Amino acid sequence: MKKLYSLLLLLFLVSCGADSDSVSLGPGNGVTSIAGSTSGFTIINDHLYVLSTNSLKVLDISDAQLAPVLVNQMEVPANLETIFRKGQNLFLGADNGVYIYDVSLPEKPAYISRYQHQTGCDPVVANDKFAYVTIRDGNACGRNSINQLITLDISDVTNPVNKSVINMIRPRGLGFFQGDLYVGEGIYGLKKFDLSEGFDPKLDTFYTAIPANDLIGLTNSLLITSNSGITQYTKDGEALQLISRFR
Amino acid sequence: MRLLFVLFVFGTLFLINCEPSLPEFPNETIPGMRPIYASEFDFTIKQESRDSIYNVGKIFVYGDYLLVNDITDGIHVIDNQDPAKPKKLYFISIPGNTDLSVKDNLLYADNHTDLVVLSIDESGFELKHRVEQVFLEEGNEEFPPRRDVYFECPDPTKGKVLGWRSTLIDSPQCYKNR
Numbered sequence: 176m177k178k179l180y181s182l183l184l185l186l187f188l189v190s191c192g193a194d195s196d197s198v199s200l201g202p203g204n205g206v207t208s209i210a211g212s213t214s215g216f217t218i219i220n221d222h223l224y225v226l227s228t229n230s231l232k233v234l235d236i237s238d239a240q241l242a243p244v245l246v247n248q249m250e251v252p253a254n255l256e257t258i259f260r261k262g263q264n265l266f267l268g269a270d271n272g273v274y275i276y277d278v279s280l281p282e283k284p285a286y287i288s289r290y291q292h293q294t295g296c297d298p299v300v301a302n303d304k305f306a307y308v309t310i311r312d313g314n315a316c317g318r319n320s321i322n323q324l325i326t327l328d329i330s331d332v333t334n335p336v337n338k339s340v341i342n343m344i345r346p347r348g349l350g351f352f353q354g355d356l357y358v359g360e361g362i363y364g365l366k367k368f369d370l371s372e373g374f375d376p377k378l379d380t381f382y383t384a385i386p387a388n389d390l391i392g393l394t395n396s397l398l399i400t401s402n403s404g405i406t407q408y409t410k411d412g413e414a415l416q417l418i419s420r421f422r
Numbered sequence: 423m424r425l426l427f428v429l430f431v432f433g434t435l436f437l438i439n440c441e442p443s444l445p446e447f448p449n450e451t452i453p454g455m456r457p458i459y460a461s462e463f464d465f466t467i468k469q470e471s472r473d474s475i476y477n478v479g480k481i482f483v484y485g486d487y488l489l490v491n492d493i494t495d496g497i498h499v500i501d502n503q504d505p506a507k508p509k510k511l512y513f514i515s516i517p518g519n520t521d522l523s524v525k526d527n528l529l530y531a532d533n534h535t536d537l538v539v540l541s542i543d544e545s546g547f548e549l550k551h552r553v554e555q556v557f558l559e560e561g562n563e564e565f566p567p568r569r570d571v572y573f574e575c576p577d578p579t580k581g582k583v584l585g586w587r588s589t590l591i592d593s594p595q596c597y598k599n600r
Contacts, residue, residue, distance in 0.1 A: 254568060421508055
């Protein structure tokens with residue numbers, strides 16, 4: 176009898192344990208997961224990729240019950256800052272260029288190519304054909320005061336080709352929202368570029384009243400970070416409509 | 423002492439720099455390296471009440487939720503089901519934190535030189551795993567192991583420098599050329 180009670184008690188405990196998992200964030204599989212363009216972490220299926228100054232590290236996270244396991248580490252001759260993932264490619268934003276890696280073999284990132292520039296670099300985002308990179312001044316050797324938005328043709332990832340250079344004030348994060356490219360100019364504002372011709376972004380609007388460090392374009396709203404907090408906007412025709420602000 | 427050190431770095435830079443110019447020292451938060459001290463014991467992750475985000479860092483959208491890094495302090499978890507009325511749920515204090523990612527309700531974050539994994543839900547979080555020294559890099563007491571990098575000048579009063587890590591630093595006063 177005592178044994179039966181123990182068994183019942185055990186069952187009770189087990190079922191309680193299972194119940195406690197029931198409240199979770201998001202709808203489970205297929206949940207939207209989007210990082211801002213300045214992120215240094217990215218997850219692809221069972222692997223987490225992180226940056227340590229001079230290396231790209233791969234961790235196996237396939238078993239949630241176990242601690243992540245460091246399975247590989249690729250040395251990259253640059254100071255790495257950001258990771259952007261597009262399909263099977265990782266675009267690493269570094270202080271001397273953009274490095275493109277193939278992760279078809281998740282644990283063996285393979286170097287494909289590099290677009291070289293000589294200045295401090297901020298992030299990169301990409302669609303199927305083009306990568307957009309911002310460069311902000313204030314880095315090595317003090318000889319550069321270059322602030323640019325660069326467009327790279329990546330239809331052949333083994334050979335990224337510079338298609339357009341646009342002078343900027345001090346650009347930071349960037350992202351896509353409803354077909355357009357938005358670039359944060361920090362305290363100076365937010366710029367919207369028309370991508371009708373992807374190789375040649377055209378400045379459409381400069382929102383000087385919307386400070387922007389980084390941003391994420393969601394289906395219906397644009398999420399922006401700045402020194403003064405987080406703002407969210409919807410698009411109302413050509414205008415951006417503020418829907419919330421907090422810090 | 424610090425002044426001497428900065429002068430030394432400047433002097434060295436001046437002598438060996440590719441051009442006879444000094445880098446700018448931006449008065450803002452930028453990527454760089456900071457020393458990790460032997461005495462640095464605070465790796466404690468805990469829930470903390472914090473009404474506002476002090477230094478808005480990286481962001482991550484996970485379904486209807488928004489996670490915001492408070493630079494080097496931790497992560498705010500926000501219910502963003504209605505973007506017109508975002509609701510702060512809680513703040514996770516994670517010393518040294520600047521980066522994050524989420525999958526299957528597991529939050530991956532840097533905690534100084536460690537990588538930590540936390541399960542998160544609407545009401546709170548639980549530390550599941552810790553991988554030590556993922557972000558620790560060798561180097562010596564005075565300089566980080568990299569070239570062309572801004573760094574937080576080591577403070578001798580904080581004790582022995584174990585190594586370095588790549589992170590966001592505010593208004594750096596030191597720079598290493600090569």
